[in-house]
Amino acid sequence: MKLLEERIRRDGQVLEGNVLKVDNFLNHQVDPDLMFAMGEEFAQSFRGNGITKVLTVESSGIAPALLTGLQLHVPVIFARKHKSLTLVNDLYTATVYSYTKKVSNEISISKKFLGADxxxxxxxxxxxxxxxVAGLIQVCEQAHAEIKGVGIAIEKTFQRGHELIKEKGIRLESLAQIAAFENGQVVFVDDKEQANAE
Amino acid sequence: MKLLEERIRRDGQVLEGNVLKVDNFLNHQVDPDLMFAMGEEFAQSFRGNGITKVLTVESSGIAPALLTGLQLHVPVIFARKHKSLTLVNDLYTATVYSYTKKVSNEISISKKFLGADxxxxxxxxxxxxxxxVAGLIQVCEQAHAEIKGVGIAIEKTFQRGHELIKEKGIRLESLAQIAAFENGQVVFVDDKEQANAE
Known part of the structure; x- marks a missing residue:
């Protein structure tokens, strides 16, 4: 998605350790018009798949998920990262380790919102x-729900997530695919393909 | 807003201690079309006020804030509840006590996203x-930003928040105003007004 790639190039910051900071349009300050365009892309990709629920995890997944759900006209569920003290039996849960924050979170969703249908x-x-995403897949498996696909705003293709989803035979659509960081700049898969074609 | 009041009546659950549970359309599973309609209401109310930023706090404020920002075409900032370990000097922060969860959270936003303009x-x-809301107001005050108003989805008019905002001379628009809970049912301010008029 050119619009997102351009925005990353313009406003993204490459920090040490291959961390891309996009807190000025995606995950702290959010550009709603960009989110709408992203939601449109996801909705177009997965329309016709009979999607009944969009699933994400709080907090930064909510914006793109919501605007996808808006355009598919289906409910959006955000998994919570902090398990409620009550109603533990009514939850699907999975443990998610964050390499960025170096903490494990238990994510959970209410059983009543996801089922075999x-x-x-x-x-x-x-x-x-x-x-x-692995945690969200686990949650769907517990609910015996069918996973029709995974939609990602920004994918780092050189890390393990891509393989992990593909190995499960799940369709993956990423709007911006980062191939590498070089000299503090983002190199997209699209750039490499273009360079190879020239 | 009739649409929201009807939805609360249909899908809300009144729990012990005057807690209204609306996790099936507002803060766990989210109805994007309802959020859009709510965003439209807020945008209509505050259009013409020169709003430059919509501000909320993660996670359940994000959906209504995002769809308001979408319709005002301005960025949406969500304050974070868990202070980052780095960059502490670059943050506006406020302490927020949650009566429901009985914990204090420090909320924070990056200074670069909010200023005197x-x-x-x-x-x-x-x-x-x-x-x-008091925490978000503090954050705006630290930034010397002008607060044009507060938009709330569901207000419990019998608790302290209403007064707190009004005392500061800040405009408050709530889409559904709850006057009381009676026998496990929600009584809206609109119902009372209607009853008084009859």
């Missing part, structure tokens, strides 16, 4: 090691 | 004791 589209802002 | 619309899902 559901066809789920998982949406998240980032795919790197794939731990958050 | 900003005209801010604060949006949140619930107004009860007003602690979250």
């Amino acid at each position: 559901d066809k789920v589209l998982i949406i998240d802002d980032f795919l790197a090691n794939g731990q958050a | 900003d005209k801010v619309l604060i949006i949140d899902d619930f107004l009860a004791n007003g602690q979250a």
